Amino acid sequence: MNRRHCATAAITLVCALALLTAPVQAMAAPIPDPTPTAGSSAPASSKKTLEEVREEIDTLYRKAGAATDAYNFAEEQSERQSGEIVRLAKTIADGRAKIAELKDRAGAQAREQYRNGGLPPGAQLILSGDPGLFMDGVNQARQGQQATKGILTELEQTQEDLETYTKDASLNWEKIEAGRVKQAKAKKSIDAQIKAAEKLEAQLATEERARLVQMEKDAASTAQAAWLSSGALRDIDREASAAGKQAVAFATAQIGKPYVWGAEGPGSYDCSGLTSQAWAAAKRPIPRTSQEQWRQLPRIAVQDMRPGDLIIYHSDASHVGMYVGDGSIVHAPRPGRDVTTAGAGSMQILGVVRPDK
Template identity: 75%
Template sequence: MYRRHCGAAAITLVCALAVLAAPAQAFAAPAPPGPAGSDASATAAGSGGKTLEEVRAEIDELYLKAGAATDAYNLAEEKAKKQSGELVELTQAIAEGQAKIADLKSRAGAQAREQYRNAGLPPGAQLMLSGDPQLFLDGISRARQGQQAAKGLLGQLTRSQEDLETYTKDANTNWTKLEANRVKQAKAKKKINAQIAAAKKLESRLEKEERARLLKMEQEEANRAQTSWLGSGALKEINREASPLGKQAVAFATAQIGKPYVWGAEGPKSYDCSGLTSQAWAAAGRPIPRTSQEQWRLLPHIEIKDMRPGDLIIYHADATHVGMYVGDGRIIHAPRPGRDVTLAGAGSMQILGVVRPDA
């Protein structure tokens, strides 16, 4: 992260005026455009005639798109992991089914050979032809037992063959899905890298002083959105304590502050936004979906006024960002590439809603 400030007081004053007057990021509350002649309206170095504010908006949009692609990548990866596991189980079931069928065929063959050695008659039938009444009765019983055994053997063989066909069909289906998700992963990865590279290229063209102003504008815009959110009375009724599991999740997330954002990462050295929240709740003993979109889709929704530490706030209309509420109107989140896991205002981005993993 760039953490430099403008040195001269005059430049600082101009920057502050420019930030206060600058339009919002794509994910924040709207604001009026900066006045002509402000730093935000001045042409940025190496930007092809764009203002610093236009460059900032373009960078924000690129990172938002990278975030959406990251969610798609993570979802495809989770599905691929699940299908790989199912394929392993099906492969084992197929091997066991083949061994069972081989055993049943061997036993059926043994019965057939026994009948052949006895002129085509089972031992029970031969006893039935004897002149001894007791042997005759024993023969009837053995014949019935032999018939039932043969019938049971054929039934097992038929069922095993049907099971094997089902396992094979399921394995083929899972393999097709696995390959499809691998293709989705590859496309998402390509898109992520392209968006991040484009954003970094835009930033690299700026002068050091412009990059410092860019960071300051970003921070000021987030603060302005947070102030507006707090001013709306959003926190008036939010005074609930975290649940025991929520406290564990918050403790885990807090311990990750300062670690870098890396897309697709789930720790322990780096995280993306949903990698952080999913690992925090896994550490608390409550596994949750891997992606922010799946967290929004599958976890119980609650009202903002009912929010408590440990709950997850989902951001943006497409649910492509998530942070963990930790109290006092703040979240811990992994913002984007080039930033570290940090504390931020819960209202500094556009809130879609809140979910509770341990509802």
């Protein structure tokens, strides 16, 4: 493909950006009904204890949370690369305009030479017969030669730059398409895990579902009590920073709004959507996902945390909550639950990060 066609192809990428705003429509694979045991038509889940069902549901929602992080990360990358394509396309358009202007200047010089009879500058000087005009002509000829050389050099460099920008735009487009594939896979996984968990809950009788909710609360209380008895709060009495207070105020104002995977407000949130928007409200942008928050933000010891810090949970960093003081966090728990407060030690703590360190 020649350079002109490469540049044209890169600019047309901007037109394709509208496609990127279309939601991914990948559908989750259907969750098969539990296989009945031999000689019985009862579903396998009926043979499990309620505690086993609770643990299974919890595992499914945790897997959905990890897939949500993968989805959000792919979406964030796609948005960043889309912006880069727009920037590159503008640069390519500017480069093409510059090439056209340089060609016009080169053409003007060629026409001037033609008007002078097509004689080389040296021959024109020799034929002048006037020493003064000869010296002036020498200087003008040198300046003209340098100008011509400069135009040709600039033209060649601009053409090389255009080729580089075109390649960069094409690479970013390929990354966007790869990101869309990742988003589709992540969404399929999210849908599958959530539907499986919802199906397990739906199979329970009304009183069993009520007991399940109570068991969740009891398990969280037990974990929190164990965390507190370890002395974890002994030295945690630090005051929030000014930005931390703003972030806490935003996060706690969202209490009661539903968890929706991939949501960043204002009507619903997922776990990292809540924390990232809270710190954005405090004028301190942070990564969108809990895994990237864990990877990129400064880490601090648990005993040094203060309100506004983020507690990252589970070994895969698939959940995050904001510490609000007195051993508590505010977080968006999972599908089917609302933004709420909970004990900071009610889940497995991976570590703590500080957005404004």
